[in-house]
Amino acid sequence: MSAEQKRADPKSITPQSEDFDRWYVDTVLRAELADYAPVRGCMVIRPYGFALWENVQRALDDMIKRTGHSNMYFPMFIPESFFAKEADHVEGFAPEVAWVTHGGGRELEERLAIRPTSETIICTLYRDWIHSWRDLPVKINQWANMCRWEKRTRLFLRTTEFLWQEGHTFHATDEEAGGEVSEMLGCYRELAEEWLAIPVIPGRKTESEKFAGARYTESIEAMMADGWALQSGTSHHLAQNFTRAYDITYSDRANTLQHPFQTSWGLSTRIIGGVIMVHGDDRGLVLPPRVAPVQVVVVPIVRSNDPEGTALVEDAVRRIQAEAGSSVRLRVDDREGMRPGEKYAEWELRGVPLRIVVGAKDLAGGQVTLVRRLDGEQRTTPLDGLAAQLPGLLEETQHALRARAQQRLEERSVDVASLDELVAAFAERPVFASGPFCNDPACEVRIKAAVHALTVRVLRADRSADGAPCLACGKPADHVALFARAY
RNA sequence: CGGGAAGUAGCUCAGCCAGGUUAGAGUGCACGGUUCGGGACCGUGAGGUCGCGAGUUCGAAUCUCGCCUUCCCGACCA
Incomplete structure (x- = not known):
């Protein structure tokens, strides 16, 4: 498209x-x-x-x-x-x-x-x-x-x-x-x-x-x-x-x-x-489980012309709800007349970390389908013991999200030692650049002028310049500054 | 606050340039039916002071002026 x-x-x-x-x-x-x-x-x-x-x-x-x-x-x-x-x-x-x-x-x-x-x-x-x-x-x-x-x-x-x-x-x-x-x-x-x-x-x-x-x-x-x-x-x-x-x-x-x-x-x-x-990604929000208003959404797959299968599905959903209790923030999406695909898309847009799809086909083998919002990973898993696993699965997602964000931060961070290197670092895309900085307002002005919309975010608490030359004036610098474009 | 773009149904938009029946489409919504494991389909129906206010005109969504709001780019700032 x-x-x-x-x-x-x-x-x-x-x-x-x-x-x-x-x-x-x-x-x-x-x-x-x-x-x-x-x-x-x-x-x-x-x-x-x-x-x-x-x-x-x-x-x-x-x-x-x-x-x-x-x-x-x-x-x-x-x-x-x-x-x-x-x-x-x-x-x-x-x-x-x-x-x-x-x-x-x-x-x-x-x-x-x-x-x-x-x-x-x-x-x-x-x-x-x-x-x-x-x-x-x-x-x-x-x-x-x-x-x-x-x-x-x-x-x-x-x-x-x-x-x-x-x-x-x-x-x-x-x-x-x-x-x-x-x-x-x-x-x-x-x-x-x-x-x-x-x-x-x-x-x-x-x-x-x-x-x-x-x-x-x-x-x-x-x-x-x-x-x-x-x-x-x-x-x-x-x-x-x-x-x-x-x-x-x-x-x-x-x-x-x-x-x-x-x-x-x-x-x-x-x-x-x-x-x-x-x-977030192209499907919408991706919420960290610990603060997500809905942590797990359960989508029952029911057919109006299959009362037997429907009863099985409804039983399984009730069981998940009962066993999960208040250990997770769980919502059952039992809205009528809405196709499952529509529900999937909506909860993905809203960033719900985990989706449990309960359908007669899987239930025949005592299983349900579990989908992670984070990466779309999908697998079938036994209904037995599922609810007890949810808190752990949510924690896994929490950590995976953190690791993914950490990885991006590292990939898009660069160290620079001169104004030329700073300019080069931003040539392709916005990054987090770190470099020695003397904290003189005049140097700050020069640095900001070197790259469009650049600002000094902070003098990093976790890094020290050890007297390396300030990338603007060359005098010994006490700080490593973080340079970036900012919202 | 400067430059640009936009505002017509809940949403995305057509219609405006060359003013003229009752303002359209898709999607969404309601109801009925067939469907039902990735945004289904058929039918029926509801839904619009055309952003707001003046003006021009026999007649304005359409032309003119002013204002409001949103988006983008700057300046400013959390």
Whole structure:
């Protein structure tokens, strides 16, 4: 089938190789993860997409609790005067803030920002709640919606309103805050790698890429199937920048007034876009079992003119359901009047990791057919003991997905020692290039100019340059930077 | 926010250039039947303020202007 014909077929999605961006949009819409809302740049997260987000949320929320944080909730409206105290922060967010100017039919005396992030209102409140070294550390988190008026939006990756969690902590010492920053980045890494099967590269942002108001920002960077990078979680060391600006003080053990050290860290619905773009294929989504809303779909093959066979099939399906119990998230697709092939295609589009096909033919030999979404691998297997194997099969898929993503990351990563090598690395296709970098903003500008749409993703936490010459200026470099095109 | 493309049924689109019966197709949807192990087939039926608003005209999906939304490419940014 030619590309032209495929486009005319409303049931098909654009192949990745033809147009990756269009494939992404087709997949999100057709798999019913989300749809466009009537307001520019906004999206509706549909039940299937939200179920996926809830599973991500649950995993991360457990980690947040495990590391000693409590959830709470701040309002979404932030008075302009609260917002304006930290200069870098205001300047950094000013162009993206939406303002409420009217309420109750009248113009407000003071404009209200719709939060683009909550440092300012949290600091304002904690000024009253932190007084003593005994009040520290403060380790809180909130799950909330945010608003950033972006000029160019993309489903999940960058929308005007989005959902995330933002953690905010206050500590007595600089070192303790630094430990918090890396501990939470570690949680994000664990979420990405263990739950979403997405290998990531952790590191520190350059000055130009860091959070407005932070001393430094760390992030995890993931490679999408097209070789582009996605910043998938960020953690900021705010030092005393906000606690000074918002005048948060406490008495230490020696009864001297101190400003606490602060951190903040966030992970958003954007990560859903990452899951889609890392694992998906031309049939649609491929979801990691640990977060898939439906882990196993059972498709019974029944014929209206074969009541005997139908009864056998229905018995077998009931047995699978009963034996699987709550050990896996299993759905039986017993919709009438829909042919099996149609059901297969639909659940493949939706990325369900395992499919069990139950038909009279296989059942005659006490078997059913098992199909893996990951690679389409198909085999018959005894009905006896099948349900007990499902959790193990799902774990296998989870690991295979992770390994596949890891392999792609390695295949499309290169080390470069000069600007020429950097340019050559991107000549054919987008890659992750790593090379020695002195972290001078002027060098960053030169490097970005060398390759179209290139950015410095992070100064890698896992690599050291050992004084090798910076690939832009040749001076001894402390860092190995990751260079890539980014969403 | 600049450049380009697009918006007609849930979806993919034709019709527009050269304005004129009741606006079409495929797919999807509902019902009936035959089917049923990879997106079946036959029949019947429902479904559209032609993105929104002005204007030109006896008459606008079609021409003009403005606006909105989406997609692509930039600039900007999570």
